[in-house]
Amino acid sequence: MDTLLQQLINGLTLGAVYALVALGYTMVYGIIGLINFAHGEVVMIGTMVAFTVIVSLAGSGMPPLLILGIGLLVAVLACMILGWALERVAYRPLRHAPRLTPLITAIGMSIVLQNVAMIIWGRNYITFPPMINKEIFEVGGASFTNVQVAIVCLAALVMLGLTYLVQRTRIGMAMRATAQNPHVALLMGVDINRVIAMAFIIGSALGALAGCMVGSYYEIAHYQMGFMLGLKAFTAAVLGGIGNMAGAMAGGLLLGIIEALGAGYIGDLTGDFLGSHYQDIFAFVVLIIVLMFRPSGLFGERTGDRA
């Protein structure tokens, strides 16, 4: 019983992070139909920038929470600029190119960003400085830290804010219109370029936030961390139905929980034949099974075939 609760808590934390990253994938995909493979790298850059800011401010005598806040803010701003630049430089010129062309560009950009990060921050693991004194809470035999609480609460707040933005504001309406039909949206006076840029900027900001969360949860960062994180988050987005924001949130949480439970129970289930290093398999196995029965994800609409 305590394993179950413990793994649920861990899964929730991880799932909140996946959900934030998945939102970045799904917003871009929903509007221009591109798998932004470089998004995981944006998350990684966010983590690295936050790390640099926090380390350089650590000796300044400011209160730790303020330093953490500044680090987070700088990382979010840096990633917003990065996301905007990516769209402007790499993707916008390819908007009418064959479908696979921007995908290869995205892969190229991902390689570029990864290696730029390696040149700047080196190839070793970086220890993320703990800024919050860790407190451990115990509930029903399971334990969790205040960092985990902060991650889940912050993620929930941000997702609420994003929902408000998309459902209730003018730019949100423009985004939904563009996602539905860019040509008609253009005729209705929507500035498509601005909407697409906004999707990239918002997605990157969420990614930076998620990156900082991962950094402070695991307390390490690495120039390759964005790859697997991005892959999992993308899986989560597809699981929920890519292009669907509620789906990305649900998919992220679900994936986090499935992974944690899988890692906790796989040994018992298979009589110790398969160990917890098979953890990464769950995401993909669940994905394949779900897509077999619901080909457009859990919450994806059954759309007609588009050419």
Place this chain on the structure above:
Amino acid sequence: MNLPRKKFPFWQQHWLGLLLLATALLAVPFVAALGGQAWVRIANFAILYVFLALGLNIVVGYAGLLDLGYVAFYAVGAYAYALLASPHFGIHLPFWVILPFGAALACLFGVLLGAPTLKLRGDYLAIVTLGFGEIIRIFMNNLNAPINVTNGAQGITLIDPIRIGDFSFSQTSTILGVTLSGPQKYYFLLVALAILVIVVNMRLQDSRIGRAWQAIREDEVAAKACGINTRNIKLLAFAMGASFGGIAGGVFAAMQGFVSPESFSLMESITILAMVVLGGMGHIPGVILGAVLLTALPEALRYGIEPIQQAAFGRMIIDPESLRMLVFGLALVLVMRFRPAGLWPSSLRRRELAEATD
């Protein structure tokens, strides 16, 4: 307008070009050997990638099924060869048994992957194939306990080379007065295999099956309405692409004498896909060009970057390995920016693209 040209067989129309090409192909291993056997090995890898890229071209280029896990089949073929021809299990079967077996096994995996994904479209298919590739890699990495099947991350070593009677492909020997080193012999084997896959690709392109694939690529619903059995035809694309991947894997294992999960990462799948798209999807010469360029470019950079940095700054400023990958990534981005349909697209595709931008 275009008048219908009298149809000569392909080899009659282009005999001079083919002759020159054949001479060049014959000369490559001897010219490369002047720079050391390492260059022959690079040439071998270029041809192996031509083979792989053309195999993937069937799936992605012809049938339009975006496969991001192609390396899984390559891995299946490589491990099949490694397990059946190494001291790991003490089995030493000859290559002409294992290569077809590896191809058949990879084909089976292709159908296994294809069957549940038939309903999926475009990007959903991409992520599932990617997941499949990762699953295979994770299993290779961890199947060393409780029963040691794949020897985990250490991989399998001492794999038998390809051998016909006493004639081993890994040793230097003299045939008709010409001394051939191991890599040079593999070169000719690989060229023969590559020609095989090129012929298969060419013959498929305008066959009934090839046309069915293209119809599915352009519009699956319409293809179905025309009476094409989309299920079987899509499965066939997966199966054929996978078989070629399996053969390539077997040759890779024999040539290297060593396989480990590291060789079959997602990055490898992505590189092969990049070759297909960068060269010109669905166009055989384009795909060959893409494969050769993307194999040669990183190698050229490996040898080029160090001296250039030394000359420019007098010392190494930036880690050459990451600079190399940086240039590789930038090259992908730039080519796609200025040649969105690939470096050497087929005339049909170029026409479509020109119409689309009007």
